[in-house]
Amino acid sequence: MGDIHVNGLGKAYKRYPNQWSRLLEWVLPFGLRRHELTWVLEDIDFHLRAGEAVGIVGCNGAGKSTLLKMLAGTVRPTCGEIAIGGRVAAMLELGMGFHPDFTGRQNAVMNGQLLGLSVEEINELMPDIEEFAEIGEYIDLPVRTYSSGMQMRLAFSVATAKRPDILIVDEALSVGDSYFQHKSFERIRAFRKAGTTLLIVSHDRYAIQTVCDRAILLDQGRICMQGEPVDVLDYYNALMAERDFKTVRQTVLVDGRVATVSGTGEATITDVQLLDAKGSAADAVAVGEKLCLKISVRTASVVPRLVLGFMIKDRLGQCIYGINTHRLDRPLLDMADGDVATYEFRFEAALGKGSYSVSLSLSREDSHIDKNYEWRDNALIFHVYNNGKEDFVGCNWLDAKVDVRRNGCQVLRAGANHNAPG
Amino acid sequence: MSVNLAIAIWRYRGFILGSVKRDFQSRYQNSLLGAAWAVVQPLAMIVVYTVIFAEMMRTRLPGTSGTFSYSIYLCSGLLTWGLFSEIVMRGQGVFLDNGNMIKKLNFPRICLPAISVLNALVNFSITFAIFIAFLLLTRSFPGLVVLSALPVLIVQIGFATGLGIIAGVLNVFFRDVGQFIGILLQFWFWFTPIVYSTASLAPAARNLIGFNPMEPIAQAYQGIFVYGRAPDWSRIFPVAVMALILCVGGLWLFRRRAGEMVDEL
Numbered sequence A: 001m002g003d004i005h006v007n008g009l010g011k012a013y014k015r016y017p018n019q020w021s022r023l024l025e026w027v028l029p030f031g032l033r034r035h036e037l038t039w040v041l042e043d044i045d046f047h048l049r050a051g052e053a054v055g056i057v058g059c060n061g062a063g064k065s066t067l068l069k070m071l072a073g074t075v076r077p078t079c080g081e082i083a084i085g086g087r088v089a090a091m092l093e094l095g096m097g098f099h100p101d102f103t104g105r106q107n108a109v110m111n112g113q114l115l116g117l118s119v120e121e122i123n124e125l126m127p128d129i130e131e132f133a134e135i136g137e138y139i140d141l142p143v144r145t146y147s148s149g150m151q152m153r154l155a156f157s158v159a160t161a162k163r164p165d166i167l168i169v170d171e172a173l174s175v176g177d178s179y180f181q182h183k184s185f186e187r188i189r190a191f192r193k194a195g196t197t198l199l200i201v202s203h204d205r206y207a208i209q210t211v212c213d214r215a216i217l218l219d220q221g222r223i224c225m226q227g228e229p230v231d232v233l234d235y236y237n238a239l240m241a242e243r244d245f246k247t248v249r250q251t252v253l254v255d256g257r258v259a260t261v262s263g264t265g266e267a268t269i270t271d272v273q274l275l276d277a278k279g280s281a282a283d284a285v286a287v288g289e290k291l292c293l294k295i296s297v298r299t300a301s302v303v304p305r306l307v308l309g310f311m312i313k314d315r316l317g318q319c320i321y322g323i324n325t326h327r328l329d330r331p332l333l334d335m336a337d338g339d340v341a342t343y344e345f346r347f348e349a350a351l352g353k354g355s356y357s358v359s360l361s362l363s364r365e366d367s368h369i370d371k372n373y374e375w376r377d378n379a380l381i382f383h384v385y386n387n388g389k390e391d392f393v394g395c396n397w398l399d400a401k402v403d404v405r406r407n408g409c410q411v412l413r414a415g416a417n418h419n420a421p422g
Numbered sequence B: 001m002s003v004n005l006a007i008a009i010w011r012y013r014g015f016i017l018g019s020v021k022r023d024f025q026s027r028y029q030n031s032l033l034g035a036a037w038a039v040v041q042p043l044a045m046i047v048v049y050t051v052i053f054a055e056m057m058r059t060r061l062p063g064t065s066g067t068f069s070y071s072i073y074l075c076s077g078l079l080t081w082g083l084f085s086e087i088v089m090r091g092q093g094v095f096l097d098n099g100n101m102i103k104k105l106n107f108p109r110i111c112l113p114a115i116s117v118l119n120a121l122v123n124f125s126i127t128f129a130i131f132i133a134f135l136l137l138t139r140s141f142p143g144l145v146v147l148s149a150l151p152v153l154i155v156q157i158g159f160a161t162g163l164g165i166i167a168g169v170l171n172v173f174f175r176d177v178g179q180f181i182g183i184l185l186q187f188w189f190w191f192t193p194i195v196y197s198t199a200s201l202a203p204a205a206r207n208l209i210g211f212n213p214m215e216p217i218a219q220a221y222q223g224i225f226v227y228g229r230a231p232d233w234s235r236i237f238p239v240a241v242m243a244l245i246l247c248v249g250g251l252w253l254f255r256r257r258a259g260e261m262v263d264e265l
Helices: A019-027 A064-072 A104-114 A119-133 A136-140 A148-159 A178-193 A205-211 A229-241 B002-011 B013-028 B036-056 B069-097 B099-104 B111-137 B144-173 B176-190 B203-209 B214-227 B233-264
Strands: A004-015 A036-048 A053-057 A079-084 A088-091 A166-170 A197-201 A214-219 A222-227 A249-252 A258-262 A267-275 A284-286 A290-299 A303-313 A319-324 A332-335 A340-348 A354-363 A372-385 A404-406 A409-411
Touching (some): A004 B233, A036 A064, A036 A222, A064 A088, A064 A197, A104 A136, A166 A178, A178 A205, A197 A205, A205 A229, A222 A229, A229 A372, A267 A354, A267 A372, A290 A303, B013 B111, B036 B069, B069 B099, B069 B214, B111 B144, B144 B214
Parallel strands (some): A166 A197
Antiparallel strands (some): A258 A372, A267 A290, A303 A354, A404 A409
């Protein structure tokens, strides 16, 4: 239960030069083939074990939705096979089949039936659906009076009322407000714990990194990479910047992380070091320590404008801080071939404990999308430990101070007398 | 293959019946009179025909004496034609109109034509019940012979369903079909003796009209309700065979093109 095997899967759409040629192909019994096949997915192979969570990423038109539709069973594959064990719930579009003139309850019943549940099952699940959707008395009002968020909440509650063996979600995780998003994530996590296999398509990096064990990158209808979500997403980002494949390379670092480097190569990073207050290279720094990020760059041809940027990411790949020399108003202009530039960024490690990575970019403008000389993910890894600072949580050290008064008198330390001087 | 389809329909019966109910309700949901409109509309139609033809124009059918015989003649053909054309017209658009649902939800698609046929049947039963009431009130009820209208109805529904599914599938690939069906039904209506009787036609036209499969059907209804006469089954039988062929052909076409249909929507 919950396994998915996909072998040699492909999907092609027929394209006819015009409607008449389709008619001719249909009516002439041994006629010529008059259509051309446009392949949107080719050679898709993967295997998911029960309880695995996989995110599918790729740019628009990469074939993600077609793949999900085939797994959900609405679109038929042109070749290859899909073997699915268990009940599939597919949320390709929430609120599909809702009728605006009927109440939330009536729509929930209809929608549940459409998803293959029996009326008795739905009636049994109804209290859960109502409770989860949290739309109160609106449940008995026509759906047309709902806000779009309420509609989504109800639809999500119905679609996930019964735990499926396989859950397929297309861009639907951004349901409602952040409170409900959080709640729907929780439900999906609970399903996973109970053994549901999860397949999601999302452009939300955070969603994929927090929920998935694995990511699959689709590009132009083919699987172009599978692996750890962080690595796949880094690669995907690099791909987005650099549509020309060949310049993207990945190497596995000592700690197992994958460094992704892409770019056209007119300028390259030759050295990167993180220096502590004493000026020696550090891979572990204390909270609040003064740091210097030292980067050397060499040009390999004429570069009209050079901007260096760095970004600190946490363990999950979330960006903590990023800045570049364009925004700091220090771009280098008219660089000749072979020029060397060194940069020193000074900052305090106002970070929570944990491990962080530094990504670097060399570009012409503010954004690396425009002209990307080099993009380097995981150029450097460092750890932050808490030495001497109060034990705080989170990824940012805000150095909060506190002023506490008890019955109007200042309290200076734990257990201090309430009439202490001050 | 049809066994699978039947199982699918049975499994989704809740959804089908719910949809039929919802479709019916949604039409009258925000009106004050509600479902009363479902009754008023056909009633108005029957009254109009009766008043205009029986009272104002004093139209009489040759060979009958009753005041209402022409309006009964008209209604028996018209109401059943209404069912026929509603099934075909709904069938023609059923896949196209539900395109998004077909693409995004995995459910047996055969439910969709089933829903549209049932919807048409609900409307028809109301209309027909009023017609029967009208017959009783005007003391024109022909008696137990009305039961023989049932097999004729089944043949007609089968014919319409087969045709509707074929038109519905083809319409996805060739939008011309939808346009064409509307025109076809209009010609077909006037090519069927509903408003006029075959007796009033020239012999050449009468021969030609014999090829129209709806002609024996219409005549059967008119015979039952106007003259209290059982249908000539030997004339219904070929139509039943055609209905069967259309249904099998429709299901075959549907099965064969269902996958490609999703790609086109």
